[in-house]
Amino acid sequence: MSNQAVARLAGINVGSPAPHPSADFGLIGLAVMGQNLILNGADKGFTVCAYNRTTSKVDRFLDNEAKGKSIVGAHSVEEFCAKLKKPRRIMLLVMAGKPVDDFIDALLPHLEKGDIIIDGGNSHFPDSNRRTKALAEKGISFVGSGVSGGEEGARYGPSLMPGGNEAAWPHIKDIFQSIAAKSDDGEPCCDWVGDEGAGHFIKMVHNGIEYGDMQLICEAYDIMKRGLGMPVSEIAEVFAQWNNGVLDSFLIEITRDVLRYNDDDGTPLVEKILDQAGQKGTGKWTAINSLDLGMPVTLIGEAVFARCLSAIKPDRIRASKLLGGPTPKFTGDKQAFIKDLEQALYASKIISYAQGFMLIQEAAKEYGWKLNKPSIALMWRGGCIIRSVFLKDITNAYRTNPNLENLLFDGFFNKAIHNAQDGWRNVVSKVALWGIPAPAFSTALSFYDGYRTESLPANLLQAQRDYFGAHTFRIKPEYANNNFPEGKDIHVNWTGRGGNVSASTYIA
Ligand code: NBP
Numbered sequence: 001m002s003n004q005a006v007a008r009l010a011g012i013n014v015g016s017p018a019p020h021p022s023a024d025f026g027l028i029g030l031a032v033m034g035q036n037l038i039l040n041g042a043d044k045g046f047t048v049c050a051y052n053r054t055t056s057k058v059d060r061f062l063d064n065e066a067k068g069k070s071i072v073g074a075h076s077v078e079e080f081c082a083k084l085k086k087p088r089r090i091m092l093l094v095m096a097g098k099p100v101d102d103f104i105d106a107l108l109p110h111l112e113k114g115d116i117i118i119d120g121g122n123s124h125f126p127d128s129n130r131r132t133k134a135l136a137e138k139g140i141s142f143v144g145s146g147v148s149g150g151e152e153g154a155r156y157g158p159s160l161m162p163g164g165n166e167a168a169w170p171h172i173k174d175i176f177q178s179i180a181a182k183s184d185d186g187e188p189c190c191d192w193v194g195d196e197g198a199g200h201f202i203k204m205v206h207n208g209i210e211y212g213d214m215q216l217i218c219e220a221y222d223i224m225k226r227g228l229g230m231p232v233s234e235i236a237e238v239f240a241q242w243n244n245g246v247l248d249s250f251l252i253e254i255t256r257d258v259l260r261y262n263d264d265d266g267t268p269l270v271e272k273i274l275d276q277a278g279q280k281g282t283g284k285w286t287a288i289n290s291l292d293l294g295m296p297v298t299l300i301g302e303a304v305f306a307r308c309l310s311a312i313k314p315d316r317i318r319a320s321k322l323l324g325g326p327t328p329k330f331t332g333d334k335q336a337f338i339k340d341l342e343q344a345l346y347a348s349k350i351i352s353y354a355q356g357f358m359l360i361q362e363a364a365k366e367y368g369w370k371l372n373k374p375s376i377a378l379m380w381r382g383g384c385i386i387r388s389v390f391l392k393d394i395t396n397a398y399r400t401n402p403n404l405e406n407l408l409f410d411g412f413f414n415k416a417i418h419n420a421q422d423g424w425r426n427v428v429s430k431v432a433l434w435g436i437p438a439p440a441f442s443t444a445l446s447f448y449d450g451y452r453t454e455s456l457p458a459n460l461l462q463a464q465r466d467y468f469g470a471h472t473f474r475i476k477p478e479y480a481n482n483n484f485p486e487g488k489d490i491h492v493n494w495t496g497r498g499g500n501v502s503a504s505t506y507i508a
Contacts, residue, residue: 026050027049034154040155081110088115089116089171092104092121093121096121096127116168117140125200132144148206150385159383161190163198191378212440223438226328247346297359299352303440337430344428350407350413351417357376473489475488
């Protein structure tokens with residue numbers, strides 16, 4: 001079937017008259033993100049051409065929000081492409097998945113070598129790897145760009161994370177950096193990320209980190225509520241205070257506002273919201289990818305599982321009646337404990353970002369991408385959901401040393417995590433005694449203790465594996481001898497009389 005036929009089947013109108021090319025870039029997809037990004041582009045002085053599968057939405061947009069602005073419309077893919085200056089720069093902001101491929105198929109017959117297709121949706125990065133390769137073969141540059149910040153970000157400055165075919169970057173850089181958010185130092189929160197699906201990969205990790213940040217905040221709220229017995233209004237003021245310190249961030253700020261919001265009866269609305277979390281899948285993608293790459297991104301994993309646990313509410317209701325535990329009872333200095341809680345949140349957040357960057361580093365190795373690490377943190381400084389003052393320190397860390405092995409080895413973060421440690425340990429131990437779940441705080445601390453441990457009990461684990469499955473093990477260099485040579489895969493007959501170690505064999 002021809003590309004045109006496929007497009008028609010998808011309901012995309014492909015034919016119409018050829019007009020004069022006047023638009024600096026084109027955008028397909030007139031839902032919330034697309035409309036706002038077009039208005040943003042027009043505000044920055046670009047002429048934008050708008051198109052949508054359901055073309056009545058083009059007319060509605062032109063007659064309302066776009067009226068009087070440098071925005072033109074098109075009613076077919078052909079007309080749309082004809083209205084774009086060359087090389088054509090086309091951004092898709094449609095539902096991720098098949099609609100993206102359908103639009104690419106519909107566009108191709110109307111494009112020329114050197115034209116650029118940008119997918120700004122939440123596509124899974126393997127799809128962007130595939131599209132980059134397939135379009136490069138046709139002489140078209142594909143860019144998969146993470147876009148973060150929701151409706152508000154799209155309208156007034158999102159965080160943009162473009163990756164793919166780098167030949168496109170000089171042609172889109174000005175547009176992207178003009179419409180992107182600016183950091184408090186005035187730098188655009190957008191730079192070239194790296195090859196193939198790297199832009200969408202970085203957006204995926206951003207979303208995973210967002211899951212982690214949100215879970216940590218929810219745990220802090222629960223600890224104050226159930227552990228310290230604080231009313232919601234008081235908890236809101238703690239978040240307001242934290243927003244003036246190291247935790248200053250969009251998510252802490254909105255938490256403060258959510259907690260201050262009262263229903264008509266004067267009580268906090270948040271307490272009436274059903275405690276079953278939804279998810280769209282990008283946190284899960286991050287967790288799955290970390291398992292695929294063998295990276296211990298434990299905090300994001302726990303954040304995803306915490307949502308899963310919340311979702312099985314009927315089971316929890318039943319279990320709450322059958323499974324006992326302690327009743328939280330706080331004694332001591334409440335203000336001092338709240339300070340410890342702030343430190344616990346800060347330290348856990350450092351761990352989460354360190355883990356996120358470990359994943360990014362491993363992905364670059366595994367997929368052969370050259371990634372722009374200092375710019376990744378910069379891109380997250382403004383416009384996106386995880387924006388925070390904290391990201392300025394991460395940007396500085398990677399600018400000082402772009403080859404930094406681990407965020408925890410940076411002087412600033414090393415000192416910060418040491419300073420936070422006592423409070424962090426106090427919180428994790430207390431909540432365990434109180435029976436309040438804090439999976440993100442706890443896993444962050446376990447990771448920290450595991451990561452800083454030279455000898456883990458994996459020696460015993462290797463012995464177990466060799467015992468039941470002859471999976472072999474290696475000997476520590478200091479214990480190497482003729483029986484147990486260094487660097488060899490060794491198997492022992494563990495059931496030999498008296499645990500006869502001389503019955504070892506090794507595989508060269
Ligand atoms: P939606 O994700 O709701 O998608 C709506 C758009 O997709 C409309 O233009 C619609 O056309 C088009 N579309 C659909 Br649905 N099925 C199609 C198909 N089979 N063929 C062609 N077009 C199709 O819009 P959104 O919320 O603006 O998000 C756009 C992208 O940006 C998504 O990938 C989203 O994940 C991502 N994103 C969203 C946010 C956010 O806060 N909403 C933030 C960051 C990224 P129609 O009008 O003809 O139905």
